[in-house]
Amino acid sequence: MKKRISKFILIALLIFAFPSISSAQTWEENLKKGATTTEKNYMNNPFERPENWKTIYTTPDIWPISENRGPIDRSPKDKTTKVLVLGTGTPTPNPYRYGPAMAVIIDGYPYFIDCGEGWWRALAHSVLTQNSLDLSSIFALKNLKYMFLTHLHEDHTVGLPSFINNSYKFGSGADKKVFGPEGVDEMMAHINAAWSIDRHEVAQGSLAYKPEGSTATGVPVWPETSSEGRQIFEDERVIVEAFPTKHGYLEHTYAYRFTAKSDGRIIVFGGDGTYSKGLVEAAKGADILFVEGITRKNVKYASWGGETEKEKVEVIGTYHMFPARLKRVYDESGVKNIVLVHVQNFNNPENFKRLGVLQEMIDEGIKNILLAEDGDLY
Numbered sequence: 001m002k003k004r005i006s007k008f009i010l011i012a013l014l015i016f017a018f019p020s021i022s023s024a025q026t027w028e029e030n031l032k033k034g035a036t037t038t039e040k041n042y043m044n045n046p047f048e049r050p051e052n053w054k055t056i057y058t059t060p061d062i063w064p065i066s067e068n069r070g071p072i073d074r075s076p077k078d079k080t081t082k083v084l085v086l087g088t089g090t091p092t093p094n095p096y097r098y099g100p101a102m103a104v105i106i107d108g109y110p111y112f113i114d115c116g117e118g119w120w121r122a123l124a125h126s127v128l129t130q131n132s133l134d135l136s137s138i139f140a141l142k143n144l145k146y147m148f149l150t151h152l153h154e155d156h157t158v159g160l161p162s163f164i165n166n167s168y169k170f171g172s173g174a175d176k177k178v179f180g181p182e183g184v185d186e187m188m189a190h191i192n193a194a195w196s197i198d199r200h201e202v203a204q205g206s207l208a209y210k211p212e213g214s215t216a217t218g219v220p221v222w223p224e225t226s227s228e229g230r231q232i233f234e235d236e237r238v239i240v241e242a243f244p245t246k247h248g249y250l251e252h253t254y255a256y257r258f259t260a261k262s263d264g265r266i267i268v269f270g271g272d273g274t275y276s277k278g279l280v281e282a283a284k285g286a287d288i289l290f291v292e293g294i295t296r297k298n299v300k301y302a303s304w305g306g307e308t309e310k311e312k313v314e315v316i317g318t319y320h321m322f323p324a325r326l327k328r329v330y331d332e333s334g335v336k337n338i339v340l341v342h343v344q345n346f347n348n349p350e351n352f353k354r355l356g357v358l359q360e361m362i363d364e365g366i367k368n369i370l371l372a373e374d375g376d377l378y
C-alpha cells in the first residue's frame, strides 16, 4: 500500500513538473484517435502526401507501394525449396523497403542473393513477420555463409560490411564466400581492410576469440560472354549457374539460376537490367523469375535519367526493364511465374497507384506475375 502511494505522488509530481507531457499530443493519444490524424506528420499518417513531392526524399516512389498488407506465404506447399524476399528497395530512399536482398532456402539452408541497404535488420524483419518457416534456425550465424551478387552497384552491395561484421559480433560464424562479377575479390579485400579496426577490437574483447567468420572472400565468376550460362557453384543441395545480363554500362552483370537437388525447383534471379539473351537463357523453363521492373507510362516523372521524356526513355531503358521488354523475356523463356522486386514506380502524386507498375506489366500481356513485398515467401 505504501509503495502504491509513493508511486502516485511520483506520477503527480511528474505531471506538474512537465505539464507539456499531458497537454501535447502524445503517441498514446494519437493511437487512441486511430492511425489517421489531422496533423500533417509522417509518423501519424504515412499515407499523407507530402507537400513538396519533387525532391528525392518525397517523390511518390518513396511512398508505401505494393498492396496494403504484411508479408505473406505464396510458396507451393508441396515444395521444400522456398524463396524469401528480404528487401525489394531501390536507391530511392523508400522507408518501407529494405535494399535489394533475397534468400533461397533449400532443405533449411540459406543461399543469399544481393546484399542491399539494411541487410542485417531485413533478416530480423523477416524472422519476426514471416511465420511459415523457422527462420531463426535457418539464419543461425553458422549458416550465413554464401552470398551471390548480381552486380557491384552500391545498392546491391552496401550491406556487405553488415553481412560480415554484424554476424561476427554475435558469435563466431561461418567463413563467408561472396560470389560476383569481376572486381568482387577486390571489393571484399577492401571491406575486410576497412573494418579491420572493428574486427580486431571485437576479437580483443572476446574471451572465446575465434577468427572464423570475421572476414569474407570474394570469388569472381566469369561466364563466357555469349548468352550461355556457366555452372559456378555446387554442393549437396544446389547447382548455381550464372548468365550474363545487360545493365547500363557495367561490363559484368549476372542472372543466377538455382536448381535445387531435393525437389527440382528452379529459381532465377535476374538482378537489374533490361532485356538480354542471357536473361532469357537463364529463365528458360524456370519455376520463378525474380526480376526488376520500371514504369514506362510514367517514366517522365523519374527522378533521374535526363530532362526530357525522350532522354529518360533512352537512358533509363539502358539500365532497367520496361514492361514490353519483360514481356519479351517472358515469351522467349517460357518461364512459369514472374515475381517483381526492385520496382521503380514513378508518378505524380495525383495519379500515384501502388500497383501501377504491376498493372502495366499485366496490360502488356504477362500472365502469372506478382509483386513482392519485403518478407514474402515464394
Ligand SMILES: [Zn+2]
Pocket (backbone or CB within 6 Å): 090, 091, 100, 153, 155, 156, 272, 342
Ligand atoms: Zn539496383
Ligand SMILES: [Zn+2]
Pocket (backbone or CB within 6 Å): 151, 153, 247, 272
Ligand atoms: Zn544496378
